[in-house]
Amino acid sequence: MSSSNDTLARLAEVIESRRGGDPDKSYVARLFHKGNDAILKKIGEEATETVMAAKDGDPKKIVYEVADLWFHSMLALAAYGLKPADVLAELERREGLSGLEEFAARKLQQREGEGS
Numbered sequence: 001m002s003s004s005n006d007t008l009a010r011l012a013e014v015i016e017s018r019r020g021g022d023p024d025k026s027y028v029a030r031l032f033h034k035g036n037d038a039i040l041k042k043i044g045e046e047a048t049e050t051v052m053a054a055k056d057g058d059p060k061k062i063v064y065e066v067a068d069l070w071f072h073s074m075l076a077l078a079a080y081g082l083k084p085a086d087v088l089a090e091l092e093r094r095e096g097l098s099g100l101e102e103f104a105a106r107k108l109q110q111r112e113g114e115g116s
């Protein structure tokens with residue numbers, strides 16, 4: 001099995017290759033053709049479907065819906081000129097950084113900003 005980075009990078013290349021393609025022959029080309037709002041709407045739908053699958057507690061459904069959500073998020077990244085590597089780099093930057101500590105640091109920064 002290839003690494004997850006490879007899978008995402010390969011999918012990003014396929015997505016890019018569909019730009020300007022025939023909307024009757026490619027789902028990706030069709031969504032690009034419809035525009036960014038259509039892509040963002042799909043993300044909203046897939047996020048809702050993910051929540052519903054999780055509430056049902058069916059592991060297969062959860063994986064299926066999260067795959068749909070990731071795929072449509074990849075379309076949004078492409079639409080805004082970004083790549084999965086950008087998101088992976090951000091996740092790597094956060095590695096080892098406690099979410100609670102990061103939250104506290106951000107709040108402190110905000111308070112200092114308001115005080116100046």
Ligand SMILES: N=c1c2ncn([C@@H]3O[C@H](COP(=O)(O)OP(=O)(O)OP(=O)(O)O)[C@@H](O)[C@H]3O)c2ncn1[C@@H]1O[C@H](COP(=O)(O)O)[C@@H](O)[C@H]1O
Pocket residue numbers: 011014015018025026027028029045067068071
């Ligand atoms: N990974 C995916 C992928 N995941 C989901 N989908 C499509 O995303 C759509 C999901 O939408 P929904 O579940 O909401 O169902 P729907 O078809 O919109 O129907 P409704 O429920 O809205 O009535 C389906 O049509 C899926 O087939 C995907 N379409 C394409 N890919 C990848 O993109 C590549 C290029 O695809 P094409 O552009 O179609 O060649 C493929 O080879 C795949 O690797």
